[in-house]
Amino acid sequence: MPETMKSLLIFSLILLVGGRATAELLSKSQVYAQLPSIVKAVEIESTRRFLNPPKVTVLDRFDESLVSQLAAKRLLDFGDVDDIDKLQDQLKFAEQVIRETFTNGKIAGFYDVAAKEVFILSYAIQDRCRDFHYNEEECNQRLLTIIAHELTHNLQYQYHPNLLQKKIERRDDKSCTSRGTKGCDIVTAVLEGQAILVQSQVAKAMGYQYQIDPLTDFRNSLQYHRNRLDEVKFAEIEYVYNSIYFAGYSFVKAVYDKYGIKKTWALLNDIPTSEEFSAAEPPAMNCLSALSRKAGALASRPPLVQELKRSN
Numbered sequence: 492m493p494e495t496m497k498s499l500l501i502f503s504l505i506l507l508v509g510g511r512a513t514a515e516l517l518s519k520s521q522v523y524a525q526l527p528s529i530v531k532a533v534e535i536e537s538t539r540r541f542l543n544p545p546k547v548t549v550l551d552r553f554d555e556s557l558v559s560q561l562a563a564k565r566l567l568d569f570g571d572v573d574d575i576d577k578l579q580d581q582l583k584f585a586e587q588v589i590r591e592t593f594t595n596g597k598i599a600g601f602y603d604v605a606a607k608e609v610f611i612l613s614y615a616i617q618d619r620c621r622d623f624h625y626n627e628e629e630c631n632q633r634l635l636t637i638i639a640h641e642l643t644h645n646l647q648y649q650y651h652p653n654l655l656q657k658k659i660e661r662r663d664d665k666s667c668t669s670r671g672t673k674g675c676d677i678v679t680a681v682l683e684g685q686a687i688l689v690q691s692q693v694a695k696a697m698g699y700q701y702q703i704d705p706l707t708d709f710r711n712s713l714q715y716h717r718n719r720l721d722e723v724k725f726a727e728i729e730y731v732y733n734s735i736y737f738a739g740y741s742f743v744k745a746v747y748d749k750y751g752i753k754k755t756w757a758l759l760n761d762i763p764t765s766e767e768f769s770a771a772e773p774p775a776m777n778c779l780s781a782l783s784r785k786a787g788a789l790a791s792r793p794p795l796v797q798e799l800k801r802s803n
């Protein structure tokens with residue numbers, strides 16, 4: 492390639508990168524330097540100590556090699572290892588779920604229960620900060636509070652190792668609470684609610700300029716996704732925001748306001764029933780309307796319409 496072409500190429504690459512980045516996130520080492528103070532703040536706000544704070548990995552790009560590593564760990568913990576044929580399918584499925592988590596652009600971070608490790612997807616956070624025009628400081632503070640959220644999930648499983656079992660026990664409860672949450676998702680809603688509560692308390696304790704108002708945050712995020720996802724995908728994410736995050740946080744916050752943080756831990760021993768979960772606050776939305784909307788969207792897809800016609 493001639494020299495002039497080379498310099499053109501380099502120049503245009505720089506332009507492209509320069510044009511994309513509006514908020515420059517903290518470097519990985521800067522984030523890691525702040526970890527001890529986040530860990531401490533989570534311990535204080537949650538009133539629980541880490542036996543061992545989990546490894547926190549900040550990713551500034553998707554790393555495909557993590558997919559098979561994490562899938563293998565999940566299978567060792569949760570897979571049916573007696574059936575080799577099934578195991579292959581389970582491995583493929585786990586890999587698919589994990590790859591989707593890293594690449595769907597909707598997830599900022601997660602706690603991997605099998606690996607006991609926190610992953611922060613700073614590339615996804617940066618993209619979202621750009622979309623919402625957050626300034627640099629706010630974006631970095633968001634990233635740090637997401638670490639606090641995921642660390643709280645580690646504490647939940649450290650102090651309540653039977654949480655996965657509780658989720659499995661509730662698997663068949665498909666009834667809808669008045670808050671729009673399926674009975675089987677109440678465990679998840681309570682875990683998310685408590686993690687969001689600790690996250691917002693940490694933001695306050697650290698004196699961040701960015702103070703999380705979770706309910707406004709959820710509304711903004713939903714609005715953002717509404718224009719970008721098809722109806723079925725949006726119905727899925729709407730359920731997660733409204734019936735898990737929104738309902739879970741409202742419930743845990745109501746308990747916290749009345750009885751304090753310790754009582755929110757008692758909830759994990761004694762997961763609320765559908766009636767208790769419904770009672771704490773007025774419903775965020777009607778579960779049935781969300782489900783019927785989803786059913787409507789599914790039905791309007793050509794293959795399913797044909798299938799329905801055939802079965803009639």
Ligand SMILES: [Zn+2]
Pocket residue numbers: 640644682683686
């Ligand atoms: Zn969470």
